[in-house]
Amino acid sequence: MNSEKMNKQFSALIVDDERLARKDLISLLAEHKNIKIIGEADDVPSAITAIEQLRPDIIFLDIQMPGESGFDLLDRVEVNAKIIFVTAFDEYAIRAFEINALDYLLKPVNPDRLERTISRLEQNEEPEIHEMRKLNYDDRLFLLINDGMNFLRIKSILSIQAAGDYTEIVTKDATKGLTLKSMKEWEHRLPEQYFCRIHRSTIINLEYIDRLEEWFNYSYKVYLKGIEKPFVMSRRYVAKLKRMMG
Secondary structure, three states, X not given: OOHHHHOOOEEEEEEOXXXXXXXXXXXXXXXXXXXXXXXXXXXXXXXXXXXXXXXXXXXXXXXXXXXXXXXXXXHHOOOOOEEEEEEOOOOOHHHHXXXXXXXXXXXXXXXXXXXXXXXXXXXXXXXXXXXXXXXXXXXXXXXXXXXXXEEEEXXXXXXXXXXXXXXXXXXXXXXXXXXXXXXXXXXXXXXXXOEEEEEOOEXXXXXXXXXXXXXXXXXXXXXXXXXXXXEEEOHHHHHHHXXXXX
């Protein structure tokens, strides 16, 4: 790893309703000079304010908090930070990685385990994407999907979902495949008139929407032609999708 990346400093926000838990994590992170703690929050409303004002690189996020959970927070605010869940409960791990969390730490946090997480953070830095060419609907990409190189027609994509360090693509012929591209890159490069992010972990092709159904907490279920199981659209994306659909 080059020295420039090793010297990069990451700003961090800690979101946890327990003051002692925040204090313990701050103490552990003091050993990592590339992590600068720029704020703390003890519930979802204060976390939203902190995220919007401070724009951290990393959020150390508790899941179970009074009123609303860490997952509710991610549904309510645009988050571009890496998410590292820190929780006393292990039953949420699968859901955490479905939303493309960088890692999932159990309390009390083990210092060696935290060190591995910080190392992953350094290795997982995404390349700059703002200069990458926007894709057209008729374009084809030649990229590694699963274990082989394939031509992928952009117009054939039904959905893209986060899958850890990968994204899973589903095409109109029911082909599924994993590729090492981030949700951030897909969202930046795909043609906006055809593709829409409906969840932190999901992008869909608007051409294949079959119907929307209201669900709980102001969210929706989105049914796509060719895919039996609906996708969940979190409430902060509803207005955007409605505008795009006219």
